[in-house]
Amino acid sequence: MTDASMTNGGLNPRTAPVATPPASVLARKRGLREGLLPWVTTPLLLFVLVGGWHLYVRNSGISPFILPAPGDVWTEWRYLMVNPRGWNHTYWTLYATLAGFFWAIVIGVGLGVLIARIRWLELTLNPFIVATQVIPKVALVPLFVVWFGFGVTSKVIVAAVLAFFPILTNTVLGVKSIDEGHRDVMTSLNATRWQIFRRLELPSALPYIITGLEVGIVLAIIGAIVGEYLGGNLGLGRMLIERMNAFEMDEMFAILIHMSMLGFLLYFSIGVLRRLLIPWHGSVRH
Amino acid sequence: MTTPAQLADDGLAPAISLAGIEKWYGTRDAPVHALAATDLEVAEREFVVLLGPSGCGKTTMLRMIGGLIAPTGGTLTVEGQRLWDGENRRSEAVSELGMVFQDANLFPWLSIEDNIALPLELKGMDKARRRARAHELCQLVGIKGFEKRWPRELSGGMRQRAAIARALSYDPKILLMDEPFGALDAMTRDAMNLELQRIWMDTGKTIILVTHSISEAVFLADRIVLLSPRPGKIDTIVEVPIPRPRRSEVQASETFQSIALALRQRLAEIS
Ligand SMILES: Nc1ncnc2c1ncn2[C@@H]1O[C@H](COP(=O)(O)OP(=O)(O)OP(=O)(O)O)[C@@H](O)[C@H]1O
Numbered sequence: 263m264t265d266a267s268m269t270n271g272g273l274n275p276r277t278a279p280v281a282t283p284p285a286s287v288l289a290r291k292r293g294l295r296e297g298l299l300p301w302v303t304t305p306l307l308l309f310v311l312v313g314g315w316h317l318y319v320r321n322s323g324i325s326p327f328i329l330p331a332p333g334d335v336w337t338e339w340r341y342l343m344v345n346p347r348g349w350n351h352t353y354w355t356l357y358a359t360l361a362g363f364f365w366a367i368v369i370g371v372g373l374g375v376l377i378a379r380i381r382w383l384e385l386t387l388n389p390f391i392v393a394t395q396v397i398p399k400v401a402l403v404p405l406f407v408v409w410f411g412f413g414v415t416s417k418v419i420v421a422a423v424l425a426f427f428p429i430l431t432n433t434v435l436g437v438k439s440i441d442e443g444h445r446d447v448m449t450s451l452n453a454t455r456w457q458i459f460r461r462l463e464l465p466s467a468l469p470y471i472i473t474g475l476e477v478g479i480v481l482a483i484i485g486a487i488v489g490e491y492l493g494g495n496l497g498l499g500r501m502l503i504e505r506m507n508a509f510e511m512d513e514m515f516a517i518l519i520h521m522s523m524l525g526f527l528l529y530f531s532i533g534v535l536r537r538l539l540i541p542w543h544g545s546v547r548h
Numbered sequence: 549m550t551t552p553a554q555l556a557d558d559g560l561a562p563a564i565s566l567a568g569i570e571k572w573y574g575t576r577d578a579p580v581h582a583l584a585a586t587d588l589e590v591a592e593r594e595f596v597v598l599l600g601p602s603g604c605g606k607t608t609m610l611r612m613i614g615g616l617i618a619p620t621g622g623t624l625t626v627e628g629q630r631l632w633d634g635e636n637r638r639s640e641a642v643s644e645l646g647m648v649f650q651d652a653n654l655f656p657w658l659s660i661e662d663n664i665a666l667p668l669e670l671k672g673m674d675k676a677r678r679r680a681r682a683h684e685l686c687q688l689v690g691i692k693g694f695e696k697r698w699p700r701e702l703s704g705g706m707r708q709r710a711a712i713a714r715a716l717s718y719d720p721k722i723l724l725m726d727e728p729f730g731a732l733d734a735m736t737r738d739a740m741n742l743e744l745q746r747i748w749m750d751t752g753k754t755i756i757l758v759t760h761s762i763s764e765a766v767f768l769a770d771r772i773v774l775l776s777p778r779p780g781k782i783d784t785i786v787e788v789p790i791p792r793p794r795r796s797e798v799q800a801s802e803t804f805q806s807i808a809l810a811l812r813q814r815l816a817e818i819s
Pocket residue numbers: 573574575580581582600601602603604605606607608609780
């Protein structure tokens with residue numbers, strides 16, 4: 263001890279006691295506070311909302327043709343879940359959504375990468391892309407029905423057209439945001455064009471693209487359902503219109519809830535994709 | 549006129565040679581003369597430090613040698629091969645170069661070991677051998693145990709070590725380093741300087757390092773190239789005859805102090 267302080271040129275360093283991490287750090291490691299709390303608070307809030315709805319319907323004497331009681335909607339929803347016809351409609355809506363989403367990704371990411379790279383292409387295409395976005399696309403749905411018929415094709419196209427734009431803009435932003443220093447690394451390593459795309463541009467743009475997908479999937483399901491409203495005889499949108507025309511409010515609400523669940527499920531899947539594809543990114547909490 | 553091959557026979561071939569290398573940058577208004585025609589030869593296994601005030605063209609010079617920007621005039625050869633064909637870089641000549649930048653520039657989506665092994669992956673080495681090499685290098689630069697972490701989980705100094713390991717991974721003959729320790733605190737910096745000297749002595753590489761720090765320059769260099777600004781050009785070249793391996797204590801020695809003082813005075817005059 264005395265020797266050490268001598269060789270330290272007369273400095274007198276203190277020895278620190280052995281430290282243990284505080285509880286908050288350990289809790290974060292296991293994800294306790296952030297992970298568990300929502301599993302209590304979210305159902306609680308849901309319970310309060312449904313309870314309020316129930317009490318309002320019972321005490322205000324509102325007509326069940328305007329707002330049905332949650333209990334009746336629940337019964338109808340359970341019936342919908344065991345009804346093969348309901349699942350058939352669900353299947354077609356899901357199909358139109360995912361097929362449209364797929365094409366939106368292919369075109370949005372593909373075109374996005376090209377536009378971000380090629381300046382003249384961006385300048386040429388920009389007015390057209392903006393034009394497709396400023397015309398109210400939903401107003402074009404009847405036109406799509408005329409062009410592509412009452413079948414599923416027109417729904418796929420509406421879903422794709424709606425989902426395409428956020429995917430495209432986010433891809434362009436992602437590819438343009440690549441760090442110049444990272445580019446220098448690849449250049450100094452003599453990387454080929456393909457290696458630069460595969461090892462730098464794609465992973466670097468991925469967080470942006472996934473954000474585009476998150477917006478895109480929600481728009482795709484909206485597109486599919488609006489397409490079904492206006493034509494054909496398949497899909498949840500069609501089913502909802504039918505029930506509404508028949509003043510079956512319980513069933514209509516049950517279908518609405520069913521659609522929302524489908525939306526949740528799809529949005530959640532993109533969240534899973536985010537965790538799988540970009541676990542390194544700040545948007546993913548461990 | 550002697551050819552590079554003859555020079556090699558005499559054991560005199562420089563690792564890097566700049567003959568009349570010059571750089572103009574085109575800007576929105578007047579073109580900037582970043583580096584006036586410059587001649588410089590760096591011998592095999594030599595440690596050269598570029599020192600100079602801000603904006604004197606150190607980075608410009610290093611980036612031209614590293615194959616990142618084309619010179620607007622002159623001839624640059626690396627290991628006897630011409631590096632630039634006009635605006636085009638000749639990739640054979642680049643393969644002997646490794647660059648370390650001011651920022652670590654690690655890819656945030658790759659683990660530390662994958663970052664270090666990136667050059668090997670690009671060259672098509674198989675995964676098992678890459679891993680083994682990355683682990684070896686982590687040991688060498690002193691970040692053993694952090695192989696599986698994301699870059700954001702490391703401190704600035706550790707990231708810079710990983711960047712050095714990445715440049716060493718494919719064993720280039722020449723290392724080019726642009727203020728690699730600029731962002732570090734004085735103590736980490738001293739430690740990194742010692743380690744760099746050890747790595748350099750162990751591996752026998754040629755190193756060109758850019759710095760703002762006079763003491764870092766004197767501690768590391770065989771030769772210090774002092775640049776002056778507007779336009780950038782070589783002002784003085786100073787030999788540092790301190791024997792190696794140099795330990796931290798040499799900073800207190802008389803030779804060290806007198807070289808540092810002379811550099812400080814000259815820097816004040818040209819800035
Ligand atoms: N891309 C560029 N376009 C235009 N001018 C540039 C560019 N890069 C550098 N310059 C100019 O060239 C000169 C030298 O720049 P350089 O970056 O080589 O300096 P430096 O010695 O590395 O400075 P520092 O020590 O601050 O890093 C500066 O006057 C700078 O403004």
